[in-house]
Amino acid sequence: MQPIKHIAVLTSGGDAPGMNTALFSIVKTAQQHGIKVSGVRKGFEGLIDNDLVTLDCKSLQQTMHLGGTVLKTARSERFRGDAGRNLALATIEHNSIDALIVIGGDGSFRGCLWLSQITNIPYIGIPGTIDNDIAGTDYTLGFDTAVNTSMQCIDNIRDTAESHNRVFVIEVMGRDSGYIGTYAGLTSGADSILIPESDEDITYLVNKISDYHSEHAFIVVVSEGDEIGVEHICEKISTVNPSIDLRVTKLGHLQRGGNPSAADRMLAIRLGVHSVKALCAGESAKMVGILNNKVSNTPMQDVAKQHVINEELQGLLSVFCR
Numbered sequence: 071m072q073p074i075k076h077i078a079v080l081t082s083g084g085d086a087p088g089m090n091t092a093l094f095s096i097v098k099t100a101q102q103h104g105i106k107v108s109g110v111r112k113g114f115e116g117l118i119d120n121d122l123v124t125l126d127c128k129s130l131q132q133t134m135h136l137g138g139t140v141l142k143t144a145r146s147e148r149f150r151g152d153a154g155r156n157l158a159l160a161t162i163e164h165n166s167i168d169a170l171i172v173i174g175g176d177g178s179f180r181g182c183l184w185l186s187q188i189t190n191i192p193y194i195g196i197p198g199t200i201d202n203d204i205a206g207t208d209y210t211l212g213f214d215t216a217v218n219t220s221m222q223c224i225d226n227i228r229d230t231a232e233s234h235n236r237v238f239v240i241e242v243m244g245r246d247s248g249y250i251g252t253y254a255g256l257t258s259g260a261d262s263i264l265i266p267e268s269d270e271d272i273t274y275l276v277n278k279i280s281d282y283h284s285e286h287a288f289i290v291v292v293s294e295g296d297e298i299g300v301e302h303i304c305e306k307i308s309t310v311n312p313s314i315d316l317r318v319t320k321l322g323h324l325q326r327g328g329n330p331s332a333a334d335r336m337l338a339i340r341l342g343v344h345s346v347k348a349l350c351a352g353e354s355a356k357m358v359g360i361l362n363n364k365v366s367n368t369p370m371q372d373v374a375k376q377h378v379i380n381e382e383l384q385g386l387l388s389v390f391c392r
């Protein structure tokens with residue numbers, strides 16, 4: 071095995087709080103191993119366009135606490151085609167890149183597998199997405215921060231909802247995963263939580279809301295990927311209880327911004343260090359993650375979408391939302 075002298079790192083898919091902390095951690099570790107690190111700008115787009123910058127540890131230290139990604143990110147359609155992939159390989163060869171670290175979600179990891187069909191360059195994935203929808207890690211970068219942001223927004227909505235005895239339906243992100251909905255809903259004391267992983271939650275909501283005529287707010291948290299969707303849920307609520315004073319809030323992209331929480335920064339620091347060490351130890355085609363509070367490597371082809379809300383979480387939902 072040739073020693074690694076030059077690592078390229080990119081952030082891809084939706085930005086997530088903690089990506090900048092991970093960049094700092096990667097460069098700090100690489101520096102100690104005498105490895106140069108280049109940042110690829112705008113995800114796989116930068117690999118196609120040969121858009122690289124040398125990463126400097128001191129500058130990254132100054133931005134490690136910020137949300138977003140200083141490298142920029144993209145959802146690159148060009149990379150999915152043969153022409154884009156071949157240009158990406160040309161960039162790797164032209165810059166003598168020995169290894170690649172990709173920080174992103176499951177789509178970005180499918181991109182890694184796609185690239186690995188035409189090159190043997192070692193690569194490691196770091197799970198970075200607010201959705202927490204990846205197997206092989208208990209948490210992804212950005213999830214904890216997004217949950218905290220959503221929880222605080224729902225707390226604020228509760229103040230006004232209580233004052234008016236209103237019912238609020240609040241949509242949170244997560245694509246087709248109900249993790250943000252489950253965590254944000256439970257931690258803000260929601261009366262009802264609707265997620266894509268459950269078909270029964272709408273029945274519990276309808277039962278509860280048809281009796282609602284109280285001196286209190288009623289908070290419904292809905293994951294954006296829920297099979298019924300906010301509009302139809304509101305129609306159902308108004309049908310079963312027409313006297314309800316109903317309002318809707320979609321939290322949207324504000325959930326993705328903001329400085330990473332301490333938990334996300336620690337996760338980023340651990341996974342950043344571990345990713346460089348894994349490459350130096352000859353690992354490749356792995357996603358680094360945290361399982362049962364230990365760093366772990368999962369083969370990239372096993373990193374499927376994590377759709378399952380586990381039994382314990384299901385149990386919590388049934389205690390608080392029935």
Ligand SMILES: Nc1ncnc2c1ncn2[C@@H]1O[C@H](COP(=O)(O)OP(=O)(O)OP(=O)(O)O)[C@@H](O)[C@H]1O
Nearest residue numbers: 083084145146149174175176177178180181184199
């Ligand atoms: N099947 C695939 N083949 C090749 N490249 C892919 C594939 N799927 C995704 N990619 C590449 O990875 C990029 C990021 O994927 P995607 O937009 O799904 O975000 P993600 O990594 O899942 O992050 P997030 O969870 O934040 O959405 C895509 O824009 C594309 O360039």
Ligand SMILES: O=P(O)(O)OC[C@H]1O[C@](O)(CO)[C@@H](O)[C@@H]1O
Nearest residue numbers: 084175199200201243244245326
């Ligand atoms: O910013 P975009 O491209 O609209 O993507 C939004 C999606 O990205 C995420 O924020 C992260 O994957 C999802 O929760 C959401 O569905």
